[in-house]
Each structure stands twice: as C-alpha cells, then as structure tokens.
Amino acid sequence: MRYMFxxxxxxxxxxxxxxxxxxxxxxxxxxxxxxxRGVLESAEPLKPTTTATTIRSNDGHxxxxxxxxxxxxxxxxxxxxxxxxxxxxxxxxxxxxxxGCKGGEGCIEIRPLHEGLAH
Amino acid sequence: MDARLAAExxxxxxxxxxxxxxxxxxxxFDRAEDATQEAFAAALTTWPKTGIPTNPAAWLMTAAxxxxxxxxxxxxxxxxxxxxxRYEIEAFAPSSEPDLEDEPMHLPDDRLRLIFTCCHPALNxxxxxxxxxxxxxxxxTPEIAKAFLLPEPTLAQRLVRAKRxxxxxxxxxxxxxxxxxxxxxxxxxxxxxxxxxxxxxAASGEKLIRTDLCAEAIxxxxxxxxxxxxxxxxxxxxxxxxxxxxxxPARTREGKLVTLEEQDRSLWDQNETTEGLAILxxxxxxxxxxxxxxxAAISALHSTAKTSAxxxxxxxxxxxxxxxxxxPSPIVALNQAVAIAMSSGFEEGLKRIDAIxxxxxxxxxxxFHAARADLLRRLQRPDEAAESYxxxxxxxTNEIERAFLKDRLAAMEDALSRQSHGTPGENx
Numbered sequence: 001m002r003y004m005f006x007x008x009x010x011x012x013x014x015x016x017x018x019x020x021x022x023x024x025x026x027x028x029x030x031x032x033x034x035x036x037r038g039v040l041e042s043a044e045p046l047k048p049t050t051t052a053t054t055i056r057s058n059d060g061h062x063x064x065x066x067x068x069x070x071x072x073x074x075x076x077x078x079x080x081x082x083x084x085x086x087x088x089x090x091x092x093x094x095x096x097x098x099x100g101c102k103g104g105e106g107c108i109e110i111r112p113l114h115e116g117l118a119h
Numbered sequence: 120m121d122a123r124l125a126a127e128x129x130x131x132x133x134x135x136x137x138x139x140x141x142x143x144x145x146x147x148f149d150r151a152e153d154a155t156q157e158a159f160a161a162a163l164t165t166w167p168k169t170g171i172p173t174n175p176a177a178w179l180m181t182a183a184x185x186x187x188x189x190x191x192x193x194x195x196x197x198x199x200x201x202x203x204x205r206y207e208i209e210a211f212a213p214s215s216e217p218d219l220e221d222e223p224m225h226l227p228d229d230r231l232r233l234i235f236t237c238c239h240p241a242l243n244x245x246x247x248x249x250x251x252x253x254x255x256x257x258x259x260t261p262e263i264a265k266a267f268l269l270p271e272p273t274l275a276q277r278l279v280r281a282k283r284x285x286x287x288x289x290x291x292x293x294x295x296x297x298x299x300x301x302x303x304x305x306x307x308x309x310x311x312x313x314x315x316x317x318x319x320x321a322a323s324g325e326k327l328i329r330t331d332l333c334a335e336a337i338x339x340x341x342x343x344x345x346x347x348x349x350x351x352x353x354x355x356x357x358x359x360x361x362x363x364x365x366x367x368p369a370r371t372r373e374g375k376l377v378t379l380e381e382q383d384r385s386l387w388d389q390n391e392t393t394e395g396l397a398i399l400x401x402x403x404x405x406x407x408x409x410x411x412x413x414x415a416a417i418s419a420l421h422s423t424a425k426t427s428a429x430x431x432x433x434x435x436x437x438x439x440x441x442x443x444x445x446x447p448s449p450i451v452a453l454n455q456a457v458a459i460a461m462s463s464g465f466e467e468g469l470k471r472i473d474a475i476x477x478x479x480x481x482x483x484x485x486x487f488h489a490a491r492a493d494l495l496r497r498l499q500r501p502d503e504a505a506e507s508y509x510x511x512x513x514x515x516t517n518e519i520e521r522a523f524l525k526d527r528l529a530a531m532e533d534a535l536s537r538q539s540h541g542t543p544g545e546n547x
Contacts, residue, residue, distance in 0.1 A: 050287075051283075051287040051288040053241040064240040064241050066241055085291075086289045086290065087241055087291065088299075112287060112289065
C-alpha cells in the first residue's frame, strides 16, 4: 500500500535559521533511510502559502484567488505534480482538473515546489 | 530649465519605461527599481554640473542599465551560489552589454509586459494596485500610502508580498497570448478604474476627491491606450475617466457636495470634456461595444446637456439597458432606476428601486438608500425620505457625503415639523 504523508506546520517569517537547518537535516535523515529501504517515492518541500494561487468555479467560470482558499469542509482528495513553464501554464492545467474548477465543489490550490532544496 | 526640475520631470515621464525594461533584463522588480532610483540620483547630481543632456530620456535609460549591470556583477561575486540569482542571470541577462557611451539605445517598450504582470489575476487586487502605481506610475511607497490613507509599512508589505509572489510562483513577464488577452486586459482596466474611483470618491476621510489618484489613473489610462490603441474598451475607459473628471471642479462648493443636477456647468473642464468625447467617438468607430464605452456614453450625455433639464434621460435609460445585458449587477439596475425616475416619473422610479431592493443585495449600499430617499423627497413624502436618509447615514463613510446626507435629512425633518405644527394660515 502506498501512503501519502502530508506535512502541516506553522508558517513563520521570523524562524531561526539554526532551527530551520536542523529541521531540514532531520527531513534528510528520514528521506535517506526511506530511500535505503526502498520505500521512498518522493518528498519535496512546498513554497509558503504566500505563493499559492487557488482556482475555483464561479457559475462555471474559473476564478483565480491569491492565496490558499480551501474551505474547512473541503478535504484534500489528491494531487498532481506537473512541470510547467510558468504559473500561467500551471493555471491552464488546473482549469482542466475536475473539481471546483469544473463547476463541482472544491478547488485546486497551486503551490510551487521548492526546487533543488530536497536533494 | 533648471537641471533638477528637468531631471524630475523626465524621470516622472520615463521611469515606467525604464523599470519595465530593467525587469525584462534582470527578471527582478527589486533590482530594476533600485537601478532606476540610482540612475535618477545620478541625474540629480550630474545634470546641474554638465547641463541637461540632449536626449535626457535616453541618458536615464542608459544610466539605469549601467547601474543594473554593476549591481548584478557585484551580487554575482557575493551571492554566486544562490539559485535565485543564477536563475535571473541565466534567464534574463542581455547577451551583450548595451553600448553605454554612444547613441541612445533603441529598446522595445516593455511597459505592456509590466502592466499585465502587475495586474496578473493571481495577485490580489491590493497588490495589483500598489505594484502598478509603484512601477508603472513611478510613485514612491510613501506617496501611495498617503494617497490610500494607509500606514507606510502596510503599503510596503503589500509591495513586498506581490513582488515575492511574482518571483517565487514564476508569474510570467509577458503580454498574454490572444486566447487569454480579453480576460487579462479586463483585469488591467479594472485596476486603473479602481485607482480612479478611489480618487474620485475617497472611501473614507474628509476629502471627497483625491486629485492625485485621479490624475494618476488618467495617466495610466493614457499609457494603456498608447500601448493598445485598437482596443475599444481602453478608449472607453479613458473617455469615461476624462468625462467624469471634467465635472470635478463643480462637484464640491465650499467643501460641500453638489449634485449633478445642481452643478454649475460652466465650471466643467472643457478640455477634458472635448477630449473625452473625441476618444469615445474613436472607440465607437471600432464597433465593439463594452461596459466602459457604455458608461462613458452615459457620462457624455450629461456632458453635452446644456442644462440639467435638457438631459436626454430616455437615451440614458436605453444605455443602461445595454449595460445591464453585459453586466447584470444590482448597482447598474439602481442607476437605471434613477434614470427612469427622471424620464418616466418619480413614482415609476421608486417602484423600480423597491423591486431592486427586494433581493437584499443592496441593503448595505448607502447609495441605494440615498437614491430612494431622494425620490421620496421629490415625491414630497418627507417621513419616509427621512427614514431612508437615516439608513444611508449609518452606512456612508466619507465625511463630505455624510454632510450632504445630514443636510438633506435636516431639511426633511424641518418639513415634517412644519407639517405637524401646521403651516401658518392653515390653522387659525
């Protein structure tokens, strides 16, 4: 069985760099052990929610929102990772994903990955 | 001309173009702003000594590019390992350095990219407005903060956040492709119009009109028209702002609000009226109707009416119908109801207003209650008029508008007390 591990944390701008480094070190440790045992599929940090864009349907028209705007009744149901040229291309893909963008309930939140930090 | 003054004038005119060009080259808003500021500082110290250059705009652009290259070089040695910098340099640095000494550079006008990026729908409206005024408008952070009556740190924070998102989420620095152009252009127009309206009816505070924001919005409207002259709604937007603006001198008298009906029409700015009408004409000829053109056309009918009584209200009602087709909003319907009241009678107008009110969407919109109060006043129903003026007063935030409502309310209360005490002669 494959499992997804969603990492939740408090975003702070005043985080202590030493602390940050220690957390990154601990992540690397878990990742390298998981890799050694052959269970690691992928693990990557996301950029903060200030970089998020949410797409939601309003009367069938996709509407963009600046930030993370999932409502509390909406639960994470799946994910895509797509390698796009820029945010515009990412938005075009998001509009095609069936969910809030296609008129149903829910939304798609686009968050850039922190390239190059995980490895 | 005084060299300092010349530098300031040229900078004001050219800074948008310069910043836009430097962002394309460096991929960074911050770098572009810094280099542009440094170039301006250089002009302020150099020009008084050497005289104003023959082509001051090209001088500034060249100096700014030079400052940018210095900056990138400095940073490259210091921060060579950082991904962000490497990305910027690899992706955006010019393949060869521009010739800094000789003839002025012939660079494409990058302001169109800049305006689309600043008004990108993935940025919130506050960020779009701040960034547009800062970069394209060349306003300083304190100037923008002052115009919006906000603390400087709040404004600075909005700018930082917007720029960071552009950089971190890779919002592209380009003119959108044709398929997304209409939607993206609408966003640009909305930002400019919002700046205008923020200036025209200051949402709160003691001044009704903040001229600086109105002037800035018109300037941005001119830039947008210059960059995309065949877009009828760009023309419509500019015409609309000019026509509104032409009435600004008559809109207040001794610090008090004067309604359109009561304005001294000789105070209207004839130059702005003439220009607005001409631009609207140009827009119509492109034969692609849109909400800004329709609003400008409505405004034009007021501009061309010699007296309030001569206003072609029937035509205004028709234009509102067209506008409602494109933009079915209760606020447009409210405006139409007022026009109907003026063309078909106050009773009919009131009926319309009450029908619009049934949805409850305008319950907290002070102009709804003010418009209703005004019709009741005209119908000589002071009791109900006073009630609506009181509701409007609870919702209005602008001091000058509040003063107007208070005056009207006092007049209604006067009428009421005369009624209850009986008019002289009626009661012997």
